Amino acid sequence: MKGYTGRLLRVNLSDGKVSKEAISDSMKENFLGGRGFAIKLLWDEVKHVDPLSEENKIIFSTGPLTGQPLPSSGKMVIASKSPLTGGYGDGNIGTMASVHLRRAGYDVAVVEGKSEKPCYLLIEDDKVQIKDASGLWGKSTFECQDILEERHGKNTGVLLIGPGGENRVRFSVVLSQKGRAGGRPGMGAVMGSKNLKGIVIKGSGTIPVADENKLKAMGKQGYADIMAKGNYEFWKRQGTMQVLDWCHQNACLPTFNFRESVFEHSKQLDGAMLEKIKVDRKGCPLCNMQCGNIVNDASAHPSELDYENVGMLGPNLGMKDLREVALLNRMADELGLDTISLGSCIAFLMEASEKGLIKEKMGWGDFESARKLVADIGRGEGLGKLVAHGVRSAAKEIGRGSEKWAMQVKGLEVSAYNCHACPGMALSFGTSPIGGSHKDAWIISWEISTDRSSYSEDKVKKVIELQRLRGGLFECLTVCRLPWVEVDFGLHWYPEYMEAITGRRFSMEEFDRIGDRVYNLMRAYWIRENGGWDRQADYPPARWFEEAPSSGSLEGVKLDREKYDQMLSWYYELRGWSQQGIPLKETLEQFGLKGVAEELGHNGHV
Ligand code: PTT
Numbered sequence: 001m002k003g004y005t006g007r008l009l010r011v012n013l014s015d016g017k018v019s020k021e022a023i024s025d026s027m028k029e030n031f032l033g034g035r036g037f038a039i040k041l042l043w044d045e046v047k048h049v050d051p052l053s054e055e056n057k058i059i060f061s062t063g064p065l066t067g068q069p070l071p072s073s074g075k076m077v078i079a080s081k082s083p084l085t086g087g088y089g090d091g092n093i094g095t096m097a098s099v100h101l102r103r104a105g106y107d108v109a110v111v112e113g114k115s116e117k118p119c120y121l122l123i124e125d126d127k128v129q130i131k132d133a134s135g136l137w138g139k140s141t142f143e144c145q146d147i148l149e150e151r152h153g154k155n156t157g158v159l160l161i162g163p164g165g166e167n168r169v170r171f172s173v174v175l176s177q178k179g180r181a182g183g184r185p186g187m188g189a190v191m192g193s194k195n196l197k198g199i200v201i202k203g204s205g206t207i208p209v210a211d212e213n214k215l216k217a218m219g220k221q222g223y224a225d226i227m228a229k230g231n232y233e234f235w236k237r238q239g240t241m242q243v244l245d246w247c248h249q250n251a252c253l254p255t256f257n258f259r260e261s262v263f264e265h266s267k268q269l270d271g272a273m274l275e276k277i278k279v280d281r282k283g284c285p286l287c288n289m290q291c292g293n294i295v296n297d298a299s300a301h302p303s304e305l306d307y308e309n310v311g312m313l314g315p316n317l318g319m320k321d322l323r324e325v326a327l328l329n330r331m332a333d334e335l336g337l338d339t340i341s342l343g344s345c346i347a348f349l350m351e352a353s354e355k356g357l358i359k360e361k362m363g364w365g366d367f368e369s370a371r372k373l374v375a376d377i378g379r380g381e382g383l384g385k386l387v388a389h390g391v392r393s394a395a396k397e398i399g400r401g402s403e404k405w406a407m408q409v410k411g412l413e414v415s416a417y418n419c420h421a422c423p424g425m426a427l428s429f430g431t432s433p434i435g436g437s438h439k440d441a442w443i444i445s446w447e448i449s450t451d452r453s454s455y456s457e458d459k460v461k462k463v464i465e466l467q468r469l470r471g472g473l474f475e476c477l478t479v480c481r482l483p484w485v486e487v488d489f490g491l492h493w494y495p496e497y498m499e500a501i502t503g504r505r506f507s508m509e510e511f512d513r514i515g516d517r518v519y520n521l522m523r524a525y526w527i528r529e530n531g532g533w534d535r536q537a538d539y540p541p542a543r544w545f546e547e548a549p550s551s552g553s554l555e556g557v558k559l560d561r562e563k564y565d566q567m568l569s570w571y572y573e574l575r576g577w578s579q580q581g582i583p584l585k586e587t588l589e590q591f592g593l594k595g596v597a598e599e600l601g602h603n604g605h606v
Pocket residue numbers: 075090091092093094095173179180181182183184185240284304305306307308309332333336337338339340439474475478479480481482
């Protein structure tokens with residue numbers, strides 16, 4: 001198939017060996033790229049290893065659409081066995097590194113082993129070098145971005161970890177371009193455990209496609225189509241920040257560690273407030289929707305705000321000054337910490353302090369304490385040590401019922417949607433293939449605009465439909481989903497782009513089938529690495545079942561455990577999984593995963 005470079009780059013940091021391998025046609029046909037390639041490689045190569053040992057591998061994976069002249073195609077999946085959850089982990093980052101990786105002649109890069117000393121990789125087409133990074137170790141992602149650009153040129157793709165990743169904070173991320181961040185389930189810690197500070201990529205080639213003229217023409221039409229959309233102008237002004245007011249209005253804003261669902265100071269943090277202090281915007285390569293909102297933070301440094309960052313570091317901590325929230329956010333970017341997990345960890349500590357479970361005093365909205373905590377978490381010092389493995393682990397340590405308000409699923413902290421009155425979104429968090437993430441099925445806007453209170457089978461079907469599109473199609477083609485989600489860019493463009501690039505027409509049903517194959521393999525990976533499965537792992541945090549908010553339009557409402565359980569049973573049935581959440585043998589075989597069924601079966605799981 002055209003449209004792929006057809007090559008995988010493998011670098012072993014233990015022995016310095018570099019190899020280039022062919023990617024088979026069946027791999028392309030069955031897994032497409034991005035997340036599909038990543039899970040196939042992890043299933044085949046990363047088995048029962050400690051995620052922070054040299055046996056783990058980290059995968060930088062693009063798809064057939066990545067780097068092509070079409071809307072929002074500058075994305076890359078970064079995946080590994082997660083040190084935060086112990087299961088499949090990935091994130092999707094917008095970065096010039098994705099474009100340069102393809103231009104350098106690779107669809108995927110796999111980094112394995114462990115370097116003796118801090119190092120970074122320099123990939124210049126066929127030339128791949130492991131360079132000394134001792135001068136970079138300990139420095140922030142922003143400083144290193146400048147140093148590496150100065151050293152290797154501005155027109156390069158740079159991926160970096162900060163001190164958080166170096167110190168193996170288990171929710172540390174990979175940063176690029178001073179503001180793009182990806183790999184929530186600890187992809188930064190995996191790089192840190194390999195002594196890998198960063199990757200610099202310079203590619204000079206082109207990726208041959210089946211019909212270049214058609215692709216160029218359709219790419220142009222796609223960009224124009226986006227600009228003509230009714231909500232394009234508003235999107236440019238607020239980007240994802242428009243969600244904050246929506247969440248407040250609909251009583252699903254994470255407030256005080258998800259205890260409440262509205263925040264009396266929300267107007268000081270929302271999209272309209274952002275517009276007042278916004279100084280610039282930026283975003284990912286090849287995108288005309290540039291949604292990174294730049295503001296000057298409380299210490300007058302630029303900081304890039306998205307809804308999740310503000311939701312989790314703002315109302316969830318009781319913070320009411322957007323510039324102070326921006327400062328915490330900038331610190332997270334410099335240190336390379338995921339803002340969602342970070343916000344959840346700080347909120348957890350504030351609640352623990354309020355309940356007297358820790359001796360340190362820190363009240364809701366206490367900016368100075370929050371600021372100190374961010375620094376301590378990044379350095380793994382003081383109270384930072386208690387939460388450096390995430391809230392699941394911290395709750396185990398302090399006990400006394402705190403696991404009920406440790407806001408996580410499978411070890412990954414849930415993102416910024418309070419679901420005490422959103423059963424569909426709760427199921428989406430419960431069944432996300434990386435833990436408590438909204439990325440696979442953001443059903444909440446559909447749910448609120450239809451029948452919010454129902455626990456219907458139709459809702460379960462909608463979760464699966466969204467998982468196929470968002471978690472399957474977009475993660476495998478490896479393009480940004482926001483044009484479709486936010487300005488209604490038609491899904492019909494994607495089979496068209498695929499045809500112009502690869503010469504092969506994929507129907508939406510074929511894409512769905514690939515998405516389902518990938519989902520089954522991700523689930524099998526969790527089961528294999530956990531040595532079994534318990535359906536309790538597919539439950540959202542207990543707080544949503546047991547404690548209702550005390551204010552707002554949905555005061556007193558909480559999730560119903562029995563009805564959630566029924567939804568989960570439907571979910572398993574529709575996916576062809578057992579009532580323990582394990583894919584049935586015939587389901588795996590139907591997706592060409594016979595070997596996977598055998599491997600799980602031998603362990604008595606299927
Ligand atoms: C994503 C998660 C999100 S989801 C946000 S804000 W969002 C947070 N951003 C962080 C940040 O910034 N700094 C930081 N230190 N930590 C952060 N953690 C949080 O990470 C991001 C955009 C956004 S902004 C979203 S919804 C969409 N996500 C996509 C996706 O997952 N897949 C896809 N095909 N397209 C997507 N498009 C959008 O991309 P993770 P980015 Mg991201 C400062 O990384 O691990 O997936 O977690 O990468 O380039 O910053 O783009 O309201």
